[in-house]
Amino acid sequence: MSKWLVLVLLFAQYCEVRSYKPVVIIHGILDTAESLNDLKSMIEKAHPGTNVTVIKLYPEIQSLSTPMWVQVNGVSKVLKEIMAKSKDGVHLIGFSQVPSLLAKFLPSVTKEYLYLFLYKKGFQDHLTIANYWNDPKHTKEYLAGNIFLPLVNNNNNSKFADKQKYRLQKENFSKLKNITVISGPQDGVIIPWQSALFGFYDASLNIVPMEKQKAYTEDWFGLGTLAKRKAIHTFMFENITHTSWHGSEVVFNKAIKQWLT
Ligand SMILES: *[C@@H]1O[C@H](CO)[C@@H](O)[C@H](O)[C@H]1NC(C)=O
Numbered sequence: 001m002s003k004w005l006v007l008v009l010l011f012a013q014y015c016e017v018r019s020y021k022p023v024v025i026i027h028g029i030l031d032t033a034e035s036l037n038d039l040k041s042m043i044e045k046a047h048p049g050t051n052v053t054v055i056k057l058y059p060e061i062q063s064l065s066t067p068m069w070v071q072v073n074g075v076s077k078v079l080k081e082i083m084a085k086s087k088d089g090v091h092l093i094g095f096s097q098v099p100s101l102l103a104k105f106l107p108s109v110t111k112e113y114l115y116l117f118l119y120k121k122g123f124q125d126h127l128t129i130a131n132y133w134n135d136p137k138h139t140k141e142y143l144a145g146n147i148f149l150p151l152v153n154n155n156n157n158s159k160f161a162d163k164q165k166y167r168l169q170k171e172n173f174s175k176l177k178n179i180t181v182i183s184g185p186q187d188g189v190i191i192p193w194q195s196a197l198f199g200f201y202d203a204s205l206n207i208v209p210m211e212k213q214k215a216y217t218e219d220w221f222g223l224g225t226l227a228k229r230k231a232i233h234t235f236m237f238e239n240i241t242h243t244s245w246h247g248s249e250v251v252f253n254k255a256i257k258q259w260l261t
């Protein structure tokens, strides 16, 4: 009799473990995997049995000094191994890859001139934030010097445009089932905060929303494709500062939990 009870219990546990897809979390610049334990706990509490992995690569200062392509390749490798074990797919949660961390620490006068330096090869090869730098007043220099951001956006005007890579990137991005983006005006670090929702400045520093971005209307990397499938989900929260996103129960309950099926 007790033998059967044990079997039934094991089966129940098995069902529970199988019922949610694994979740993989990637921390942001200058952050560590440990700091994301708050989110990990919220997921495990809401959906018991979920296998949550926080990728422990490039913590703190390493995230600043390791070039973005190296980080992308490093994270991809770990992600591929996890995905190979999860045939039904995984949920990926990524945090702030801070487009303009420098802006927080530097006076605006300095910021005005950063385009003169940050697009130079030395900075591009050794400083993450240079890879993210996009000064809306100096697009020409950005397209000629930045070796990362225009390339992940599949920007054909980049000096380093790689048609073959672009085709694969678009194919791959278009395979995402859903993408949910979350940001808000009090973030305080991401500038502009709308860039986390695929918006950006025009040359006069007015915000142009995602729907009016060329990357979207011309479907550079698959954003338009996803939008047609209604697969882009946008959330805006007030009063959440940059380091509070992953610990916020309000954000988790309204914008994250529902997707972790
Ligand atoms: C959770 O996922 C990781 C990464 O795929 C894997 O190494 C680990 O064995 C999994 N744990 C369980 C309990 O399935």
Ligand SMILES: *[C@@H]1O[C@H](CO)[C@@H](O)[C@H](O)[C@H]1NC(C)=O
Binding pocket: 156, 163, 218, 219, 220
């Ligand atoms: C970028 O170039 C590729 C290859 O020539 C082309 O297929 C694609 O349509 C171009 N994209 C845009 C937005 O012009």
Ligand SMILES: *[C@@H]1O[C@H](CO)[C@@H](O)[C@H](O)[C@H]1NC(C)=O
Binding pocket: 165, 168, 169, 172
């Ligand atoms: C596209 O996805 C395939 C399969 O996961 C992967 O091997 C390849 O590296 C990806 N290519 C790009 C450019 O992202």
Ligand SMILES: *[C@@H]1O[C@H](CO)[C@@H](O)[C@H](O)[C@H]1NC(C)=O
Binding pocket: 177, 178, 230, 231, 259, 261
């Ligand atoms: C994608 O989002 C839609 C709701 O817009 C939902 O019905 C669907 O189940 C989601 N797909 C996955 C794989 O989560």
Ligand SMILES: *[C@@H]1O[C@H](CO)[C@@H](O)[C@H](O)[C@H]1NC(C)=O
Binding pocket: 238, 239
């Ligand atoms: C945000 O904070 C301000 C000032 O404390 C408050 O007036 C406002 O109601 C808050 N908004 C939300 C959505 O909580």
